[in-house]
Amino acid sequence: RGALPPPPEAPAVSARPRTQWEIVVADIWTRVLDLEEVGIGDDFMELGGDSLAANELLTLVAEKLGITMPSSALVDAPTLGEFARALSLAQQSGPRHPTVVPLRTTGSRPPLFCFAGAGALALGFHSLARRLGDDQPVYAFQAHGLERRGVPDWSVARTARRHLEIIRVLAPRGPYLLAGHSLGGLIAMEIAQQLAAAGEEVGFLSIMDTYLPASLRIESAGSGSAAGSGGAAGSGGAAGSGGAAGSSKAAEDHARGYRGRLARFTQKLLPEQRANFTSKATLKKMVQIPLTGVVQFGGLEQFDVFFNHGRLLERFYRQRPWPGRTLVYRSAENPDPEDAWSAFLTGSHDTHFVPCEHFYLLREPHIIKISEHFRAEIDRVVAGLTKTGRRADEGRLTATD
Numbered sequence: 552r553g554a555l556p557p558p559p560e561a562p563a564v565s566a567r568p569r570t571q572w573e574i575v576v577a578d579i580w581t582r583v584l585d586l587e588e589v590g591i592g593d594d595f596m597e598l599g600g601d602s603l604a605a606n607e608l609l610t611l612v613a614e615k616l617g618i619t620m621p622s623s624a625l626v627d628a629p630t631l632g633e634f635a636r637a638l639s640l641a642q643q644s645g646p647r648h649p650t651v652v653p654l655r656t657t658g659s660r661p662p663l664f665c666f667a668g669a670g671a672l673a674l675g676f677h678s679l680a681r682r683l684g685d686d687q688p689v690y691a692f693q694a695h696g697l698e699r700r701g702v703p704d705w706s707v708a709r710t711a712r713r714h715l716e717i718i719r720v721l722a723p724r725g726p727y728l729l730a731g732h733s734l735g736g737l738i739a740m741e742i743a744q745q746l747a748a749a750g751e752e753v754g755f756l757s758i759m760d761t762y763l764p765a766s767l768r769i770e771s772a773g774s775g776s777a778a779g780s781g782g783a784a785g786s787g788g789a790a791g792s793g794g795a796a797g798s799s800k801a802a803e804d805h806a807r808g809y810r811g812r813l814a815r816f817t818q819k820l821l822p823e824q825r826a827n828f829t830s831k832a833t834l835k836k837m838v839q840i841p842l843t844g845v846v847q848f849g850g851l852e853q854f855d856v857f858f859n860h861g862r863l864l865e866r867f868y869r870q871r872p873w874p875g876r877t878l879v880y881r882s883a884e885n886p887d888p889e890d891a892w893s894a895f896l897t898g899s900h901d902t903h904f905v906p907c908e909h910f911y912l913l914r915e916p917h918i919i920k921i922s923e924h925f926r927a928e929i930d931r932v933v934a935g936l937t938k939t940g941r942r943a944d945e946g947r948l949t950a951t952d
Contacts, residue, residue, distance in 0.1 A: 554883070554906045556916060565590030572635040580631060583608045591632035595625055601914050602667065602675030606854055612638065621698055622674040623652045629677075649699045651717055654680035654689040660933055661754065662688035662722050663925070666714065666742075668733025669861020670697070670854040675732065675913050682922030687929065690721060692735075694857055696844025703844040703860060707734075707868040711741035718742070726754030726932050730925070732913060734861045736761025737868055744871060754932035757878040757925070760905075760912050763887050765866045874898040878924060884909045 568577040573591055580589050584598050595605070605622055613619050618638055628637040652673035654665075663683065665676040673691035680689035692714050696703040704710040718727070727746055731739030736758030743753045836859050839848070843860040847853065877900040879892055889902065903924070907917050 556906070565592030567591070568631065568635075570635065572639045573632060576631055576635040576638060579608060579611050583611065589631055591630065591635070593631050594629045595631075595634070596629060596677050596681075597915070599914070600625075601910065602672040603851075603854070603910065605672055605674050607851060610849070610851070621652075622672040622693075625674055626652060626654060626677060648717070649701060650692055650695050650697075650714070652691045652693070654691055655683075655685070656688055658684075658686040658688045660687050660929060661726055661728055661936075662690055663728045663730060663929070664714075664718055664721075664739075664742075665689065665691040666729075666731035666735030666738045667691065667693045668731075668735050669859075669865075670694070670857035671733070671735075671910075672697070676730075678915060678918045679730075679913060679922055679925070682918060683926060683929075687926075690718075692717075692738075694844075694861070697853070697857055700847055701844050703857070705864070707737050707741050707864050708745075710738050710864070711745055714738065715742050715745055725752035726936070727751060728754050728929060728932065730757040730759060731761065732759040733761055733909065734865055735759075737764065737865060737870075740870075740873055741868075743873060743875060747875070753875050754935075755876045755878065755928045756873065757880070757928075758892070759880045759921075760882045760885055760909055762865075762885065763891050764868045764870055765862075767870065870895050872897045876900070876928070878928065879903065880905055880912060880921065882907055882909050882912050 567588075568574045568591055577589050577591075580593075580595065580598075581587065583604050584595075584600060586598065589598065595608070600608070605625055608625075609620055609622060620638070624637055625634065628634040650673075654673075654677055663680075665673070665679070667673050667675055671693065673693040676689065676691040680687075680691075683689060694703055694710070695701050695713060704713055725746070727743075729739040729743055731737070739756055740758060743756050746753055836855075839846075839856050840859055840863060843856050848856050872895050874897045876898055877892075877896050879896070879900060879902040881887075881889070881902065881904050883904075883906055892900070892902070901924075903921075905912055905917050905921070907914075911917060912921075
């Protein structure tokens with residue numbers, strides 16, 4: 552915390568709330584943002600709001616006012632006055648997709664597709680979208696079932712396929728620009744792999760404080776027993792092939808290998824700390840996971856359920872090398888070695904350290920520098936498109952001549 556930059560000065564409060572709706576909303580905003588007062592022209596994200604604060608805000612609105620609003624309402628109505636008017640109308644500005652939030656739909660550049668972490672709202676990328684300029688379309692994705700009841704995806708690959716179906720509608724051809732925070736980084740990488748397998752171009756990929764999958768640690772911890780059983784099976788087959796003793800040895804080795812695989816599978820399901828298995832909180836989490844998305848839990852408990860669901864997805868994900876251009880961001884809380892991703896990023900990649908906590912990476916002021924990196928990368932992709940277009944035009948002129 553000592554290495555963090557000094558906090559920005561508190562913005563001047565705009566005009567005070569006047570209408571009843573503005574007064575009610577101001578009371579909720581000050582509670583969520585831990586402020587003494589807010590004005591009708593103040594912006595929720597600029598006041599320090601993030602994905603978690605937005606989740607808490609919408610929960611309080613539903614509890615206190617009986618109005619259910621999607622997180623995208625804060626994109627359409629970011630200031631207190633606009634949000635109060637949206638509540639007074641008690642209706643959404645248009646049909647909303649359950650997993651996609653369009654943060655900016657205008658612009659001539661290739662769209663940027665962002666993927667939220669476990670239990671996080673797509674709204675968390677709002678500050679990034681605002682920093683990228685008016686000519687940059689940005690779409691953010693969140694888990695299916697997070698805000699509206701629905702069956703979630705039970706693997707990173709399936710989540711990627713669901714999002715990719717929508718991406719191909721929004722952008723039928725590449726180059727594709729992908730970024731993901733936390734678990735969203737694994738989803739972005741899997742989408743990049745699926746696009747590359749389909750022969751599509753991925754302009755650049757960014758993984759933002761994404762930890763290495765726990766499956767790598769679990770498999771490496773259990774590799775000794777697996778290797779031992781494999782070696783025993785090989786020697787047994789060579790020594791006693793065709794005999795009763797050899798068949799018995801083979802069966803025993805097969806059973807040992809099965810027990811090893813079952814143990815590693817069980818380890819992925821159980822808590823990392825075995826002592827926690829007897830706690831009521833851990834047992835409650837394990838009971839809630841199968842109900843993720845199907846049952847809508849109240850308040851921040853919904854976030855916790857999807858967070859635990861996302862951790863389970865991460866444990867079963869098998870990482871593959873990625874040869875494309877990648878930007879890596881690490882927060883001060885990242886437990887992995889500095890070069891942890893180098894073994895899986897075989898192409899050009901840069902790693903940037905951000906002196907903040909994990910969930911603050913997408914917030915001001917840290918997002919300022921990140922957005923500059925993104926703009927530079929997108930400029931490079933656009934320049935490549937321009938050169939390709941020029942070569943195609945020259946080719947057509949030559950053919951005509």
